[in-house]
Amino acid sequence: MEQLLLHLRSLGFTEMESKIMVELAAIGQSSGYEVAKRLGVSRSNVYAALQRLTQQGYVRCGDGEPARYSALDPDELAKMISGRVQASLAFVENEMPRGGSVSTTFYNVEGERNVMDALIRQLNAAEHEIIVDVWREEASLLRSELEQAERRGVRLLWAFDGGNAASTYLPWPPLEERESEGRKFSFVVDRRWCMLGMRGGEGDGTVQAVVTEHRVLVELLLGHFTQEMVLFELEQDMGPELERRYGHRYGSIYRKYIGSDGEDEEDLMEIQTPGNTRDDS
Structure with missing residues (x-):
């Protein structure tokens, strides 16, 4: 009722x-x-x-x-x-003024329903390309919309496979202890609109995201995907040689710029920061 x-x-x-x-x-x-x-x-x-x-x-x-x-x-x-609703919507669509300019800004969206609604609207409106970086759990929630986009001829590019594999890189060590912050996700639609967010935390189902068409964040996420794409191809072609020269998960490079003196690769492997690995545990 x-x-x-x-x-x-x-x-x-x-x-x-x-x-x-x-x-x-x-x-x-x-x-x-x-x-x-x-x-x-x-x-x-x-x-x-x-x-x-x-x-x-x-x-x-x-x-x-x-x-x-x-x-x-x-x-x-x-x-x-x-x-009556369809008639009103048609009138609003035709008569609503379109001349006003709106400055590009960043919007915070909270709550699973609000985040999903904002994301689904953009996925349904995608014309050319969708770049997806999500965990398997989030991908399953959007399976229908992503399949529909593919049927429309929209190209889907996945930054990760959504499985259990660890990140390509060793994680940045936190400067202070903190609780798990949940699973990160990001989307870039038609290289102009993007969403970057976090789903859940330690015993918390909260969903929060930033939505924008600002070139700074769009290009940042596109650059991240480019980096993953290039490294993936290099590892497919030269994996053993890269590991021999730079260590597992590029540990020798990591220690040069980030790792502290006395840390070895096994210590670095144990460092985990939220959202940087794709483990399901």
Whole structure:
């Protein structure tokens, strides 16, 4: 019941109108007095809401004294609402001014539903290319949208395979201890829009992301993918030679710039920072 009322309110009906429509649909033809009594609210509020619903065509009012009201069949109600919403959307799309310039900025998006909605809109609008860097869990949530994009001819490029493999590089050691921050993800759509975020943490299901068309972040993520792409090809072609010269996961280069004196590769291998490996544990 609560879900039904919530969806009716999201379609523009007030809480009172939503309750009246559900009540009439469940009980059948009733007078305003009977509806008010069953809902436990004032008759004046019920009659005012019934008048609005009747004028808009969502409720029928029969002749007689007292007047008796009835709800439309669900199919008829859905068609009426859908038709009016589509007409309004078409008008807004055609008439909304487009002349104002908007400066490129960064937007914070919080909550799984809000993040997914923002991402799915862009995936569905993609025309040329989508670069994806996600874990398997997140990829499964977007499987349908990504498959639809491929069917439209959009090219999908994966920065990682989403499996259990460790990062190509040794992780940066944290300067102070911190709890796990969850799984990182990023998307670049048509080389102009991007999202960078984190899903979950230590016992926390929070989802947060930054969304922007700013060239700084778009080019940063594109550069990261280019780096992964080049290294992948080099490792496929020269893997043993690279490991012989630079150590496992480029440990000798890592120690030169990041590792402390006295650290050996085994110590570095044990350093883990959140989001830098693709382990499922």
